Amino acid sequence: MKIAVYGQYYKDNTEDIIIKVLEVLNNHNAEIAFETNFYNVLIENNFLNITYPTFASHKELESGFDMFISIGGDGTMLRAATFVRDKNIPILGINAGRLGFLATVQQEDIEKLLPLIFTKEYKISSRTLLSLNYEGKDKELEDLDYALNEVTVSRKDTTSMITIETRLNGDYLNSYWADGLIISTPTGSTGYSLSCGGPILTPDVNSLVVTPIAPHNLNARPLVIPDDTDIELIVSSREEQHLVSLDSRIIAIDVETKLCIKKTDFKIHLVEFPQEKFLDTLRKKLLWGEDKRN
Ligand SMILES: NC(=O)c1ccc[n+]([C@@H]2O[C@H](COP(=O)([O-])OP(=O)(O)OC[C@H]3O[C@@H](n4cnc5c(N)ncnc54)[C@H](O)[C@@H]3O)[C@@H](O)[C@H]2O)c1
Numbered sequence: 001m002k003i004a005v006y007g008q009y010y011k012d013n014t015e016d017i018i019i020k021v022l023e024v025l026n027n028h029n030a031e032i033a034f035e036t037n038f039y040n041v042l043i044e045n046n047f048l049n050i051t052y053p054t055f056a057s058h059k060e061l062e063s064g065f066d067m068f069i070s071i072g073g074d075g076t077m078l079r080a081a082t083f084v085r086d087k088n089i090p091i092l093g094i095n096a097g098r099l100g101f102l103a104t105v106q107q108e109d110i111e112k113l114l115p116l117i118f119t120k121e122y123k124i125s126s127r128t129l130l131s132l133n134y135e136g137k138d139k140e141l142e143d144l145d146y147a148l149n150e151v152t153v154s155r156k157d158t159t160s161m162i163t164i165e166t167r168l169n170g171d172y173l174n175s176y177w178a179d180g181l182i183i184s185t186p187t188g189s190t191g192y193s194l195s196c197g198g199p200i201l202t203p204d205v206n207s208l209v210v211t212p213i214a215p216h217n218l219n220a221r222p223l224v225i226p227d228d229t230d231i232e233l234i235v236s237s238r239e240e241q242h243l244v245s246l247d248s249r250i251i252a253i254d255v256e257t258k259l260c261i262k263k264t265d266f267k268i269h270l271v272e273f274p275q276e277k278f279l280d281t282l283r284k285k286l287l288w289g290e291d292k293r294n
């Protein structure tokens, strides 16, 4: 089995995690390659005593890998998706962070769960992605291309609100007067959108959520739409530019630019172990059932 290993940070507990991961992978004679920056930090910390092949970008990650292991929090998983893109390589998230909605394997479970990838005792949870297009889009922005959680427009360099003219499949929906607007996938529905009052969608639902950020029109509400909808946004503002983000990545764009958002024709495949299903994660992270009154 060919396995890619990725992490963004080197912290106190990284060594412990890597030891456990490498032990399982080596016991199963896996072929291992590391993401270049992560590899360099491991080398600097005298952690690896043999050399491994590396990959520096999505272009260098061949589709021949059987699994992509992400070591970190949900932010690292979002970044992992930008390496994998349309290559159909399943992503397994080991949670070194706090929340762990996407990175679901806890450190203490590595030895128990990781061997299951070699016996194929896991399920794949396929996740919808969003793409953003607009006239004049720079080739350099390729890395921003796909969002696993959400595409967000928001105000820049001003406290005054922006107006977001929104069309669905060409039909006018609304002009939101707000701090911003979130177009969320089911995966992203437990992220920023949830904090702005959006509903939670289970990952397999074929829908998107349009969630305004602090709208001044109090009757503007989150809206669930089919995920094959072509969404068009045009922002107007007192400033010349506004922000657009795809997951953790952000850029400034001129106001009045027509932004086209739609789902991609490929999905990201997350590894899901029977012990760590979405509903279990949801219950645990949102502390459902912890209220002793019920
Ligand atoms: N007010 C908010 O809730 C808010 C604001 C900005 C961004 N975000 C979220 O943060 C994401 C970027 O993550 P980051 O690590 O770069 O930023 P970050 O370091 O600010 O972390 C954001 C938090 O969101 C959580 N998160 C990310 N994706 C999630 C998901 N699908 N379900 C549940 N929780 C999730 C992370 O675990 C983390 O605790 C964005 O895609 C957005 O969903 C949330």
Ligand SMILES: Nc1ncnc2c1ncn2[C@@H]1O[C@H](COP(=O)(O)OP(=O)(O)OP(=O)(O)O)[C@@H](O)[C@H]1O
Residues within 6 Å of the ligand: 007, 008, 009, 010, 011, 012, 013, 014, 017, 071, 072, 073, 074, 075, 076, 077, 096, 097, 098, 099, 100, 101
């Ligand atoms: N490779 C790693 N080794 C050890 N700790 C890590 C590693 N990657 C991330 N962490 C820990 O997890 C924290 C969060 O990581 P990351 O930015 O990936 O996630 P996040 O989006 O903040 O999500 P979460 O809320 O789930 O932690 C880091 O600040 C760090 O403490």
